[in-house]
Amino acid sequence: MIQLLANTRSKEYPIYLSGGALEESGDLWRSLGRGGKVVIITDSNVAGICLSQVEDSFRAAGVEVDNIVVDAGEGAKSISQASQLYSRLFEMDTRRCDTVCALGGGVVGDLAGFVASTYMRGIGLIQIPTTLLSQVDSSIGGKVGINIEEAKNYVGSFYQPDIVITDPNLLRTLPPEQLSEGLAEVVKYTLLYGEDFFEALEVSYTRFQGLDMAFVEPVIRRCIEYKLAVVSEDERDRGRRAVLNLGHSVGHGIEAAGRYKAYSHGQAVALGLLAALRLSYEVLQLDPEYRDRLRVLLDALGLPVRLEGVDAGEVLSAMASDKKADDTSANMVLLRELGEPVINCDVSATQLEYAVNSLMAVEQGR
Amino acid sequence: MIQLLANTRSKEYPIYLSGGALEESGDLWRSLGRGGKVVIITDSNVAGICLSQVEDSFRAAGVEVDNIVVDAGEGAKSISQASQLYSRLFEMDTRRCDTVCALGGGVVGDLAGFVASTYMRGIGLIQIPTTLLSQVDSSIGGKVGINIEEAKNYVGSFYQPDIVITDPNLLRTLPPEQLSEGLAEVVKYTLLYGEDFFEALEVSYTRFQGLDMAFVEPVIRRCIEYKLAVVSEDERDRGRRAVLNLGHSVGHGIEAAGRYKAYSHGQAVALGLLAALRLSYEVLQLDPEYRDRLRVLLDALGLPVRLEGVDAGEVLSAMASDKKADDTSANMVLLRELGEPVINCDVSATQLEYAVNSLMAVEQGR
Secondary structure (H helix, E strand, C coil): CEEEEEECCCCEEEEEECCCHHHHHHHHHHCCCCCCCEEEEEEHHHHHHHHHHHHHHHHHCCCCEEEEEECCCHHHCCHHHHHHHHHHHHHCCCCCCCEEEEEECHHHHHHHHHHHHHECCCCEEEEEECCHHHHHHHCCCCEEEEEECCEEEEEEEECCCCEEEECHHHHHHCCHHHHHHHHHHHHHHHHHHCHHHHHHHHHHHHHHHCCCHHHHHHHHHHHHHHHHHHHHHCCCCCCHHHHHHCCHHHHHHHHHHCCCCCCCHHHHHHHHHHHHHHHHHHHHCCCCHHHHHHHHHHHHCCCCCCCCCCCHHHHHHHHHHHHCCCCCCCCEEEEEECCEEEEEECCCHHHHHHHHHHCCCCCCCC | CEEEEEECCCCEEEEEECCCHHHHHHHHHHCCCCCCCEEEEEEHHHHHHHHHHHHHHHHHCCCCEEEEEECCCHHHCCHHHHHHHHHHHHHCCCCCCCEEEEEECHHHHHHHHHHHHHECCCCEEEEEECCHHHHHHHCCCCEEEEEECCEEEEEEEECCCCEEEECHHHHHHCCHHHHHHHHHHHHHHHHHHCHHHHHHHHHHHHHHHCCCHHHHHHHHHHHHHHHHHHHHHCCCCCCHHHHHHCCHHHHHHHHHHCCCCCCCHHHHHHHHHHHHHHHHHHHHCCCCHHHHHHHHHHHHCCCCCCCCCCCHHHHHHHHHHHHCCCCCCCCEEEEEECCEEEEEECCCHHHHHHHHHHCCCCCCCC
């Protein structure tokens, strides 16, 4: 069992990573020495796959456990769903010494994490991420939140869990699209981490797709370690944490322009990474060959490499309204080299337009 | 201008206390060197009294300012009201670098503070408390929150403001009941602080009622300083902060049993303090004379000293269901001496019943 330690300003907590960790979740939790009961919040998809297994594990460890199942899908990240969860927790007589366990992907982790952060001004939180995206990214770092009707993730907290239990065996339960989606974030980490990591994935991506755990586990570990290092330095997202947005500015624009239907988050990030590498070439002289290699890799991973069915102009206007969310207009993350991200890069409107437009072209080399 | 410094684990921030501070709020805020605009959230009562004054002060200091007015009353502390505020802030294009200013009493401070703590995972927060209760108590310490339909204050955060601006001149705008209500909390602080402070209020309470600022201002200051000392030691309410609940266990029971209509919070706390002093005599041998003196003082302050129109049995059952909120059953704060609070005191059901029942009797001496 791999144990990593998250060390943020607000809290220190362990992250357990291992095939089979799920069955040990009760013991892992018990070993922290917390009392109280555990209320598992999960969605209707995940409930069918592993809820009873997790409940059994907690019960076997002598922990009182209960569950709440919400509808699967982004719609659950709403104020009304959060409101229902508060009421359910109250009905269950949940107290300050009790703990919410978020069992699921990014949506469940964000929703249940936010509810845990605000119910009685914050109760315990266990994250058991069940998708690749949540295992390498959203379960780590304490960003939790819900959507308002007008915009995604506009309500939330920074709230670190007490423990994260990551079981890569759960990836076997994912449909291929969801694995691909998570791989987009993995690719992002390889670019942020450096040449070696990128190349390792380039060479052995089929081992990941085949879920060869001897390859998958260390890859997930490296992603987590990278994120932990960033978050420990900048928990509240005031500076360096912005590197994690590589590919996400254009990505969010694509998601929004496609009304969150045309492209999944991971698919949009894949295209966003391509745009970011084009801009990195123009603004920071990153070797353009990386963009070609990235395109080949994304394509092999089943991710889109061409923007289709969504208008580039709409992507740009969605980005413009998204940008309001920050007080800086030059907020793109680019790469000087692989492993050398630069935040707050000054990108002109023309450069951005060109980069987004070029996603629509069938690329031939550079 | 008195400047106190709040020094909590999560944040350090100034509290300005002075008659006339309101007119200087713009400059005081400017002096912190923050950018961004300020969105004042206030209620329909307070808006008529001092909203334009505060807005003018911010504008004169060169700060962009906007406002949102909510309906006055506890009903505003709802999830649906919070949800509307998120949408309004979004419409106003409020960004991470901007700040919410809570201008009002406890309800506005709790509601606007909670919204500030969760909008975009937390934006700036100015507290300008306009009632005595919020000046001496709720604006200090970072507890913000809203109600769920089933229970009060069940959703919230610990979120410290960036600045608190307290202007005792605002007390002149309060109806006498609201001044009395706040005085119940002031009395609580005198009991927690010690004999001298209690006696000072006993002797000079008419100076407070007459709003003689040479007396009022130092009293408010001492209350704030006491709370700051407690909160700096125990921001997250895991231990010592519980002393601030003196009189509040029984008080909450009375409020709930009276359906939040028969008694205001301050009135209920007054009765709760009487019950706490009776129990302090029984459990910790506090001199029973203090209870008699307290009764005389509360009566003189226009606060109830006898429980009427609410059934003692209902108070006890409301307390029993309230107690579920904590994992300890012995969670009453009592006094060994004035100035010597003891948390987690073991109070038997019989003792509690007796203390609550005795609130219904017309007391003659002890």
